[in-house]
Amino acid sequence: MKFSEIGEFGFIESIKKECITSLKGVIKGIGDDCAVFGPYSGRVLLFTTDMLVEDIHFLRDKLTPYQLGWKAIAVNLSDIAAMGGRPLYILISLAIPAKTNVELIQDLYKGMKDICEHYTVNILGGDTVASPDKLIINISLIGDAKEEEVIYRSGARSGDKIYLTGNVGDSSAGLKILKNEISPPNSIGSHFIKVHNEPEPLIETGRIIATSGLASAMIDLSDGLLSDLGHICKESGVGAMLFRSKIPLSSELKLLASRTRFNPLDLALSGGEDYILLVTVHEANSKDFELLFKDKRPSLLYLIGEIREEEGIRIVNDDGSIEEIDIRGFNHFIS
Amino acid sequence: MKFSEIGEFGFIESIKKECITSLKGVIKGIGDDCAVFGPYSGRVLLFTTDMLVEDIHFLRDKLTPYQLGWKAIAVNLSDIAAMGGRPLYILISLAIPAKTNVELIQDLYKGMKDICEHYTVNILGGDTVASPDKLIINISLIGDAKEEEVIYRSGARSGDKIYLTGNVGDSSAGLKILKNEISPPNSIGSHFIKVHNEPEPLIETGRIIATSGLASAMIDLSDGLLSDLGHICKESGVGAMLFRSKIPLSSELKLLASRTRFNPLDLALSGGEDYILLVTVHEANSKDFELLFKDKRPSLLYLIGEIREEEGIRIVNDDGSIEEIDIRGFNHFIS
Numbered sequence: 001m002k003f004s005e006i007g008e009f010g011f012i013e014s015i016k017k018e019c020i021t022s023l024k025g026v027i028k029g030i031g032d033d034c035a036v037f038g039p040y041s042g043r044v045l046l047f048t049t050d051m052l053v054e055d056i057h058f059l060r061d062k063l064t065p066y067q068l069g070w071k072a073i074a075v076n077l078s079d080i081a082a083m084g085g086r087p088l089y090i091l092i093s094l095a096i097p098a099k100t101n102v103e104l105i106q107d108l109y110k111g112m113k114d115i116c117e118h119y120t121v122n123i124l125g126g127d128t129v130a131s132p133d134k135l136i137i138n139i140s141l142i143g144d145a146k147e148e149e150v151i152y153r154s155g156a157r158s159g160d161k162i163y164l165t166g167n168v169g170d171s172s173a174g175l176k177i178l179k180n181e182i183s184p185p186n187s188i189g190s191h192f193i194k195v196h197n198e199p200e201p202l203i204e205t206g207r208i209i210a211t212s213g214l215a216s217a218m219i220d221l222s223d224g225l226l227s228d229l230g231h232i233c234k235e236s237g238v239g240a241m242l243f244r245s246k247i248p249l250s251s252e253l254k255l256l257a258s259r260t261r262f263n264p265l266d267l268a269l270s271g272g273e274d275y276i277l278l279v280t281v282h283e284a285n286s287k288d289f290e291l292l293f294k295d296k297r298p299s300l301l302y303l304i305g306e307i308r309e310e311e312g313i314r315i316v317n318d319d320g321s322i323e324e325i326d327i328r329g330f331n332h333f334i335s
Numbered sequence: 336m337k338f339s340e341i342g343e344f345g346f347i348e349s350i351k352k353e354c355i356t357s358l359k360g361v362i363k364g365i366g367d368d369c370a371v372f373g374p375y376s377g378r379v380l381l382f383t384t385d386m387l388v389e390d391i392h393f394l395r396d397k398l399t400p401y402q403l404g405w406k407a408i409a410v411n412l413s414d415i416a417a418m419g420g421r422p423l424y425i426l427i428s429l430a431i432p433a434k435t436n437v438e439l440i441q442d443l444y445k446g447m448k449d450i451c452e453h454y455t456v457n458i459l460g461g462d463t464v465a466s467p468d469k470l471i472i473n474i475s476l477i478g479d480a481k482e483e484e485v486i487y488r489s490g491a492r493s494g495d496k497i498y499l500t501g502n503v504g505d506s507s508a509g510l511k512i513l514k515n516e517i518s519p520p521n522s523i524g525s526h527f528i529k530v531h532n533e534p535e536p537l538i539e540t541g542r543i544i545a546t547s548g549l550a551s552a553m554i555d556l557s558d559g560l561l562s563d564l565g566h567i568c569k570e571s572g573v574g575a576m577l578f579r580s581k582i583p584l585s586s587e588l589k590l591l592a593s594r595t596r597f598n599p600l601d602l603a604l605s606g607g608e609d610y611i612l613l614v615t616v617h618e619a620n621s622k623d624f625e626l627l628f629k630d631k632r633p634s635l636l637y638l639i640g641e642i643r644e645e646e647g648i649r650i651v652n653d654d655g656s657i658e659e660i661d662i663r664g665f666n667h668f669i670s
Contacts, residue, residue, distance in 0.1 A: 036485055041376030049475050051428040051462045093386040093473050127386045138428050140384050140475035150371055
């Protein structure tokens with residue numbers, strides 16, 4: 001069935017079931033001019049949005065509609081994770097070419113609903129409109145946290161340790177495989193594609209860090225390690241030193257690198273879309289912070305460097321030499 | 336200057352000034368993963384979103400970038416007005432073709448900032464991405480109200496009076512003039528174009544109605560009078576009767592109709608984008624309700640019909656005959 005046959009309202013009818021995964025606090029979801037929820041007291045709200053445009057952020061033949069729906073929500077949840085918050089309420093705007101199959105959009109919503117259910121997020125409504133040619137997805141997300149729990153980009157101080165909560169570079173390798181820029185050994189290609197197409201937002205990790213009160217700054221890696229660390233440095237008025245040998249690479253990425261001519265560190269530093277957390281921690285808190293991750297299996301915490309007073313990002317090579325890094329991350333307009 | 340030259344981050348730098356019009360409650364606006372505000376207590380939050388797509392919702396040569404920015408925010412504010420709420424916080428997502436002039440986007444933001452300042456709304460952030468060809472705007476808006484003030488679509492009951500807070504059809508006439516489907520007398524063309532391109536969201540009117548506690552249901556007219564009244568009827572499980580002679584038409588629309596072959600009532604009933612409020616009021620409250628508008632200049636309140644138990648919308652013609660109405664409003668996918 002084509003979208004032009006079912007129409008906007010028919011479509012809304014078809015997708016509005018299962019949008020509420022927890023009734024608590026929801027006064028009105030889909031079906032009115034605005035969604036209404038609350039009342040609130042004693043907590044602050046987190047409000048974020050992300051737009052995904054076909055042929056810019058995704059290629060329709062490189063992931064399933066289900067994965068696209070999952071990922072569109074995941075990248076927003078990751079922003080809430082990066083503040084240490086709980087995700088709560090979502091609005092979904094879709095611009096859909098009239099020739100699009102309704103089944104495709106329903107699969108898209110299935111992916112969205114599944115990830116929302118997984119993280120107990122309520123879809124409260126949105127806007128569904130026509131598009132001349134490209135599929136456009138905009139997600140708006142509200143979360144909350146105790147005011148004192150929220151972790152900003154601006155809190156990093158000289159001497160702080162820099163941690164990552166997972167490996168970097170796999171997602172970027174997945175994109176290169178999807179674009180046929182790398183030919184992986186058969187056994188590991190699907191690993192990278194899965195990491196790229198089905199990111200897992202680190203909500204629970206973000207909450208553990210936030211409630212511990214031990215982090216000085218936090219960000220999720222969406223643009224790439226150097227670019228996102230650069231955001232922390234800029235907002236905090238500091239610089240950073242990274243240890244080249246400490247950048248965490250998956251065994252799959254090392255294997256891939258050994259079979260191809262790509263330098264895995266290039267993907268790790270500038271690749272983007274890792275959706276893990278970069279955390280800075282005052283040196284005095286670093287031991288307690290590391291203890292938070294001790295009981296985790298797998299133990300996903302890597303010390304990769306230190307915040308420095310001097311601006312800029314430098315990297316310490318294995319031979320002890322230091323090089324200034326040219327910060328390049330994913331920039332939507334400068335290629 | 337082209338957008339490809341300034342880049343995403345340069346652009347964000349260039350527009351992030353003046354986004355905060357009132358510091359009260361704002362903990363973090365532009366510059367982090369999420370915006371943070373609050374804490375809240377005792378009030379409920381209203382959360383709405385709207386997407387505007389080039390060549391679907393607007394034609395670039397038919398309104399200025401400033402007007403486009405104004406209108407993109409206005410249609411969202413109108414949704415808050417329709418619940419009786421106060422608008423508070425906004426996120427702006429833009430997908431911008433790389434060849435777009437930065438000045439155009441800055442003018443767009445000027446329109447957005449001016450209307451936000453006018454209604455004391457804070458722009459807290461957003462997402463700026465590339466687009467292959469079309470300009471896409473998505474606005475997410477949070478408002479609040481006391482829980483008992485909020486007016487839903489679902490509260491209309493048989494016997495309730497139906498009111499409009501302004502004229503209908505002018506915006507639709509403006510669109511037809513812009514598309515060269517109507518040639519107006521020189522003296523009045525600009526009136527319709529202004530109504531279409533620079534809608535005024537009725538926040539204050541919505542607040543007066545909400546705080547009075549006298550309305551049973553409310554909606555803003557975006558799809559068209561019949562379509563939006565149809566939403567009220569559907570959500571409330573009722574029907575409606577409209578008096579043809581009571582549908583409020585501006586003197587300009589009457590003049591336009593006398594000079595062209597268009598029936599002004601067609602525009603008034605099915606035109607859309609009026610952004611006035613349709614309000615239903617229990618008969619026992621109707622006199623008090625009308626008093627709310629007595630001191631207004633101009634007095635913008637028109638009694639246009641009554642809610643009925645029988646489903647469907649009927650219209651009473653001037654000769655007393657009654658006809659069943661085929662509900663046609665603006666539907667994005669069925670033409």
